[in-house]
Amino acid sequence: MDADSSLYAERTWKTPLQLLTGDTTVKICAPMVRYSKLPFRQLVRKYQCDLAFTPMIISDSFIRSVKARDSEFTTCAEDRPLIVQFAANNPQDLANAAEIISPFSDGIDLNCGCPQRWAMAEGYGACLIDKPQLLYDIVHETKSRIQNPDFTVSVKMRIHSDIRTTVDLCQKLEKTGVSWITVHGRTKDQHHQPANVDAIRLIKENVNIPVVANGDIKSLDDVTRVAKETGVNGVMSARGILGNPAMFAGYNITPLQCVQDWLDISLPLGMPFPLFHHHLIDMLEKSLCRSERRVFNTLSSTSSVIDYLRENFQIGT
Structure with a gap:
């Protein structure tokens, strides 16, 4: 990670919050392990992708190792706006990672959705939605450490079986200062079931910060439909955009x-x-x-x- 921060001194792009509080639905490339790296982000940006995420990065190794930073994170001047997603299980790690990455990106996102056993065994990913106080502390510490008002601290999460629990969690995260929330409309135990659009709509109706919908987004028609059904500010695609990086530009198959x-x-x-x-x-x-x-x-x-x-x-x- 040797990019010169002077590359980013003069902003020529909209910030994530400027996009998410605008009049159009923001089209977002999801964080995908191995796949949403710089070359793929450059590709989807050519086809009307508004905002892109890096793959999930483990925060403690990123902090401790220059080799890990150089391996896990690469960018360029045109790779903006950019959100860097981290797995963290304590407030200090995410805040430290945010301080390192902030000159080269537009926001940091906490992964609260990864359902893999290894991640949850380490205290990462979807298990955090069942540890609300720890989650609030992580967001609060990171927000307090970064003084740039344009730099966002967001959370990407799965839902609980009882959606009222998720709504309450999102309302408390809003009070803690989270910039915006991405909701994957499945529980940590669901894999191929249809995403719960009603749950996403309910969350959006009960918070006053931007909400992004994730799950089953495979075409531009899906973007339009989910935005209309939920009122969300943005829509995120993972498997759909892997199969068709031009989907946000309206192509039904990869041209x-x-x-x-x-x-x-x-x-x-x-x-x-x-x-x-x-x-x-x-x-x-x-x-x-x-x-x-x-x-x-x-x-x-x-x-x-x-x-x-x-x-x-x-x-x-």
Whole structure:
């Protein structure tokens, strides 16, 4: 993480709160482990993504290790507005991480939604919604440490089985000073069930800070529908935008120009082949039949992928 903070001295973009308090629904790329890194953020920003998150970063290792910071966080002058998401289980870690990252980003987000066992065993992720006092303390400490009024401190959470508990939690977080809340409309035990849009609407109706909806957002039509049904300020996509990075621009499947843009962005950065390839597998899923996907998925080198794209889609470098 060696970017020069002078790159960001002159703001040319809207802050997250300026976006979220505007008149249009903010379209957001979710934090995704491995996938929402700089090259992918650069790609989706070309297709009307308003705000992007980094993957979740473990706060204590980020604080302690320069190597971890350089590995986990990269950005550039055009990568704005940007929210950096952290996993933290105590107030000091998130506040310390916020101080380090604030010159290079527009906000910090606390992950309160990851349902994986390893994360909850370490006190991270979705278990925090059942530890309200700790959650309030983490938000309060971080807000008090960062004096920049434009720098946001937000929370991304799952819901409780009893939605009244979640509403109460969000109201208390608002009083603690959280800038905005993203609600994934599932409990920590739900995986593929439909997102609970009614729960998101109820939360939005009972707080006075911006709320972002997350879950089952796979097209621009979904963005419009969920915003209308809930009244939220923004809508966030994860799996949907992985499969179609151009979805916020209204495309129903990934256009070939977007695939070409991915090559142009990722290859000069030396992206590791497995990640480069996996993104393309997701992008091309709807453009290839089953037998074609079987062939494409077994390609084992950058050159073989480029040859395939050139021969079958007339694109490539």
